[in-house]
Amino acid sequence: MPSAIIIGSGLGGLATALRLSQNGYKVTIIEKHNTAGGRLNTFSKDGFTFDTGPSFFSMSYAFTELFDYCKIKNPLTLQPLNPLYSVYFEGNNVPLKIYKDLDKLQTEFKHIEPELKKRLEKYLKKAGQLFYDTEHIVIDKNFDSTLSYLLALSRVPWKHAPMMFRSMWTELENTFTSQEAKVIFSLVAFFLGSTPFETPAVYSLLNFTELVHDGYWNVKGGMYKIVDELMVLLKARNVEFIFNTEIVKIESQGERVTKLIDKAGTSYTADVIICNSDAASFRGQVLGRKISLLKNSIRWNGHFRHLQFI
Ligand SMILES: Cc1cc2nc3c(=O)[nH]c(=O)nc-3n(C[C@H](O)[C@H](O)[C@H](O)COP(=O)(O)OP(=O)(O)OC[C@H]3O[C@@H](n4cnc5c(N)ncnc54)[C@H](O)[C@@H]3O)c2cc1C
The missing domain is CATH 3.50.50.60 (FAD/NAD(P)-binding domain)
Structure with missing residues (x-):
């Protein structure tokens, strides 16, 4: 055996x-x-x-x-979560409930972002295209080397390339008018251990996974x-x-x-x-590898987080 x-x-x-x-x-x-x-x-x-x-x-x-x-x-x-989650802003005891149902979500935002549904649909359509164009090429794949990762990226339709170089926050600023909507839909960047200012806009696909695709569960x-x-x-x-x-x-x-x-x-x-x-600590503490240029690029660009460098 x-x-x-x-x-x-x-x-x-x-x-x-x-x-x-x-x-x-x-x-x-x-x-x-x-x-x-x-x-x-x-x-x-x-x-x-x-x-x-x-x-x-x-x-x-x-x-x-x-x-x-x-x-x-x-x-x-x-158990599917509905609402997905609730967000409290400082000084307001009434949370904004984030529903997958965009009509219900629009009602939550009626005084804050009156065109939320229309804007969000456009944003999610783009994020959805990116999700389906990368799901089986990048998202559910493991990469053993930078080269294999770059080769996979080269198979993603080029129309998505600008989203690699724009931050998530810029994408949200271009989409929504209210600070609340921008903040709420940028929260997914923190799941990556990053911030929306450092995370490339490609990660808007996480908004697609939460609001359209499979939602959240416990x-x-x-x-x-x-x-x-x-x-x-x-x-x-x-x-x-x-x-x-x-x-x-x-x-x-x-x-x-x-x-x-x-x-x-x-x-x-x-x-x-x-x-x-944890890859980063094992690499340093057990394998004794020094911080490499590549690791700096992990900090610089959350997209490289897909790579595992053990
Ligand atoms: C506060 C917090 C909130 C989170 N919220 C969410 C969430 O809501 N949804 C979600 O999807 N994810 C969330 N995550 C992320 C999620 O917890 C992790 O992605 C996931 O649990 C990682 O699992 P893992 O098996 O890869 O690694 P880990 O859970 O890190 O497991 C690694 C294990 O290896 C052991 N270990 C490490 N080094 C050694 C060694 N040298 N010898 C022996 N044992 C060793 C460790 O003790 C540990 O038990 C959250 C994480 C945190 C910290």
């Missing part, structure tokens, strides 16, 4: 473990904390339970694809239910979990990683080794 080690029990590590177990691997997950879930986690205080990270997600069909791939009935009950029982259910499935497949163990060093032969070493000096090896740690 081939073996696999996954560093990190975040959602990516758990989902990968499920896929590998489906493909006949004996999987071990090594996690530095004492619980699974990574950023998707939870804590309880005074009888309340809080999410530490994600509270909703888009592209709910990714779960369907995962469970179909593993031939498992989806154990999660996904899970009955709370977001941590995703981790709980995955853990049940993984344990049933004899996936081994090693908690409180941090990988601090790797050994390699040429391009191939051969051994992982933890803080206590214990070493681990497997036929396949997968790192689902």
Whole structure:
């Protein structure tokens, strides 16, 4: 039986473990904390339970694809959010509710942006074209090198190119008149860990995903239910979990990683080794790579975030 080690029990590590177990691997997950879930986690205080990270997600069909791939009935009950979210502006106790239904949304904005529906339809049409023109070329692809990424980009219709060089904020300024509409539809830039001033306008496709495509969802029982259910499935497949163990060093032969070493000096090896740690910290702290020009370009242009440089 081939073996696999996954560093990190975040959602990516758990989902990968499920896929590998489906493909006949004996999987071990090594996690530095004492619980699974990574950023998707939870804590309880005074009888309340809080999410530490994600509270909703888009592209709910990714779960369907995962469970179909593993031939498992989806154990999660996904709940569409309606309204998607509410936004409070300082000094106003009445939130603006963001609905997918543009007529309802127009009613929310009637005193703020009277032509919201018309303007938003135009904006979303353009964002939708970009989404469908890039979905299977860039969005759902992984890139192992800058070259493969640039080659993929060269297949995207050139009419979208100006959006690479304009900021999201400029795009919104050209579309809406009210500060409220500009601020609200720029919030998706923060999901990327960036700001609308630094994020290229191509990310308006995230407005398309929230308002038109699949919307936002959460899970009955709370977001941590995703981790709980995955853990049940993984344990049933004899996936081994090693908690409180941090990988601090790797050994390699040429391009191939051969051994992982933890803080206590214990070493681990497997036929396949997968790192689902935070790429930036692992690259610096464990692989000892210096900040490169490319990394600077990640800061400069959020678009390069698609790349993984381990
Ligand atoms: C406050 C907050 C709010 C968010 N809100 C949303 C949201 O609403 N919707 C949404 O879709 N996303 C949201 N996100 C992003 C989302 O949480 C992450 O994209 C997702 O959880 C990342 O999963 P991951 O498996 O890639 O990595 P992580 O969750 O980061 O998992 C990595 C795991 O690897 C472990 N690890 C790292 N290094 C080592 C090592 N050397 N040895 C052993 N173990 C190691 C870590 O302890 C961790 O458990 C939010 C994030 C935060 C922080």
